[in-house]
Amino acid sequence: MSRPADNRAQFRPDDHPNDSFLLTTVVGSYPKPKWLNRADDLVDDADSKFDEENLQEAHDDAARVITHEHERCGLDTVVDGEVRRNEMVEYFAERIDGYEFNGPVKVWGHNYFDKPSVSSEVAYDEPWLVDEFEFTNNVASKPVKVPITGPYTLGNWAFNEAYDTEEELVYELAELVNIEIERLVDAGAQYIQIDEPALATTPDDHAIVGEALDRIVSGIDEDVRIGLHVCYGDYSRIYPELNDYPVDEVDLELCNGNYEQIEVFTDPEFVPDLALGVVDVHTAEVEPVDEIKENIKQGLKVVPPERLTISPDCGLKLLPRDVAYGKMENMVEATRQVEAELDSGEIDLEEPVPTAD
Template sequence: MSDLMSGLPLLPTSVVGSYPVPEWMERLKTDYYRGRMSYAQLRDLHDMAIKAALRDQELAGIDVVSDGELRRDNDIDYFLARMPGIDIPRTAKDFYFDYYDARVTERLPVTDTAPLMLADDFSFTAEQTSDPVKFSFTGPFSLSRRVRNEAYDDPDELVTAIARVLNAEARALAARGARLLQIDEPFLAGYPGEVKTAIKAVNLVTEGVDVTWALHVCYGNRYARPSWEGHYDFLFPAVLDAEVDQLVLEFARKGYADLPVIDKFGWDRTIGLGVIDVKSSDVETPEAVASRIRSALGLVPAERLVINPDCGLRNISAPVARAKLAAMVAGAAAVRSELTGAHPLSPLNPSHEEPAQ
């Protein structure tokens, strides 16, 4: 495994992946999917937006940043539309965020190349920042749920086939310098009986790729709404077999009642602790964030905690996202200083100004 995390402070802060898409950008992205803008113009737009998102995260003091997934139309189609063998009969969209109707009519071709070209996306991002970068992509189980399967008798075979494509992408990403990769499984909570299948596929994705691996499982965040309700106990014990280093979970919105489950089943790796509710535009205070972290410390040692929002920031406004990230950084710094005795830089003051004497 990569040593990316060892170079970070105690209680490092990160994001889950997506960043706010302002309304003007939604209009332009939609224009592209209606054929009113060229791909070159869209790519230019994405490049500029990613640079801005990185700058926002750096200014907030986030330790591990992301490209905000700003190139993606949504968490599914960006991958399926590039995947050889996936058939999308209608590629225009009324609204860029809509899901395609995708289907597979023949078995996906086996490939050693990386057809989704995610490594190019990563390289662009890594060139724009000196901070460590987390690169996330949707996992094989969730991708398979949005494909009408007309090719495989056993639906698990489609999951496996998609996992092999993603494994090729992961290898290419690692070869281009990626050190922290995250698999997102936003649909898994809706299919608690399928966890073993999903974990088996996760292990196919990670196979032979020596990076720090994170697995993010939430209750959905499409249009800032949960897609499912439930409890994380459905993940265990199957998730213990996942070849990943971090489990990135949603807690801030639902509360921390599920946290003991992790301890009970003996998860001994890192937890990405959700401390920011991404389905609410109410900005948490640094004190609230610090309190949430402290409550987790009783069950997970600080050395095994990464501090992050519940999920992607896609559905909140940029000013709210910036304020939430600043509060998260300040709250984490406050708890870090309590644990290490080091004086933080204005831990409870997100503006980084010196506190009044």
Template sequence: MSDTREQFRPTDHDTDHFLLTTVVGSYPKPEWHDHARDLHEAEDTGFDDEDWEEAKDDASRLITREHERAGMDVVTDGEMRRNEMVEYFAHRIDGYEFNGRVKVWGHNYFDKPSVVDPVEYGESWLVEEFEFIDEVADAPVKVPITGPYTLASWSFNEAYDSEAELAYDLADLVNEEIEALVEAGARYIQIDEPALATTPDDHAIVGEALEHIVEDVPDDVRLGLHVCYGDYSRIYPEILDFPVEEFDLELANGDFEQIDVFKEPEFTKDLALGVVDVHDAEVESVEEIKDNIKKGLEVVPPERLTVSPDCGLKLLPREVAYEKMDNLTTAAREVEAELDAGEIDVPASE
């Protein structure tokens, strides 16, 4: 697999070393966004479809630029148009239907879909979203997309003999969407598979589904896989055989207790390391984040390290999410300068 990373280095980057900084995906929505949604869903408010589209456009512009203001090398719009990572896609896939919300945890509910017929690609999922963000952003844009295993695992299956068969059919649809995204200009695509961490014994199904997805994807497109939570020792080193260039892993929330999992055998892919905890509203200092980044250098050399939050930031207060991103990019730039000066040992390079 070719090295796709250098295309995301900013032209004015002033250090020899480059730690790619990005976000994972979701981000807190502005309060007025949710008010606008409520107005659109209520009757007799006069807030029509056109008004709702304008509100989503405005939120997308705002958060994309907020990511740029924080100094991120690669940005998203914080998924301002998406309500939930499975539900959003299921509404756009033929073969799904919805029968009401189910309780997930605490007071959180999820409109869990059912697969009642063979799934088919009914309409574009993310191309318009990407094109809008790409027009707004000065920085390169990453596209997060929920992976087929999670789409299958977090749905009721009423049409297939096995969850694996459903996942493979969904993988073909994800492949079709990625081909459309690439044609639209996308060069950084992150496949989200949080369900893998909760059912790690199914890593072979995820690997096979990824083989369906990456077929015919050009060599200059960066493909990453995001897996959050769980016991990584149950999927490592098997995941190294997955046909992606980068693994995005949540480690800050567990105080990096699992970092040693990835040292033996050698981690042969790029590592996108979570260096701020998205479940803690306390903002990590720049020095704390620099220490976390250095833990990543125990696994991979700088030219294969991406720096990101653990996961999506959507559950945090927006000002906290921004401060975490701002400190993250500051820490990355300081580590780059210290690497240039030879002030940091890189165990992974020894």
């Protein structure tokens, strides 16, 4: 088994309009319908008749809505918007034996995070995401991507009270993530994204992440596409080391920094496929198609079209829902236009792509 593997053709639609194909996707999270937030509150209200069964129905309805919204804007691979998840560490910590919660921790300003503690040895019990995937896969007419928080972030963003070192905890968690991915693959998942935002804030631990990824992909067939999402940071501190990671695709948040770091990935040659953020999730403005097209072309400085995936910079959940949809819709339209220009020769891959201002 070796990665990166040539496994992206399975996501090309049969009716794709162009010879060129740039895979379009989203990182994961999406604005929840306001009524779903109300439903989450009601189930915790002792005076409410709204129970867990009602909440399950509400989550199912929201997953249908967001999955269809992703399909309507033309994405090649879709996610349910992570509508069942509260927070990317908390959701999994609630499902992993060995974690406990002792109250929120202040992280910045007036923002609090319900940071868990690892109080005993971690262990795998019930599947974490299999039901979520199976539901979304039954709803969707497009391939479904499954984002899962990686073991480094699950360990780094928790208090470690049970292991001698954080590294030991991360490797144990990697074994659990491997079990979960095996379960997802058995259920039919073909596109898995490992989210490791903590790597951008502690880049000196890139070797630990690499070893954890080795454990995660052990035994996973090459036909299953494995992606890694790393949030914004000083990427020069983890490149070219990430070329050695056993993944098919690396998703980077570069639009937010106006592509100032794009040259980092041109020497030495970028080994995995590149998933390039082309719309900024930190601004509540919908970028015009022409602007997004120029952003897409930045990715062609790093990889050829057949190895370029197009996505937002990160999760969209903090945006107004109409803005999030507008960004995706324009992103897909820009991608299809770039494909057509590649087909016609309007984009010369031999000519250098202008650097962002």
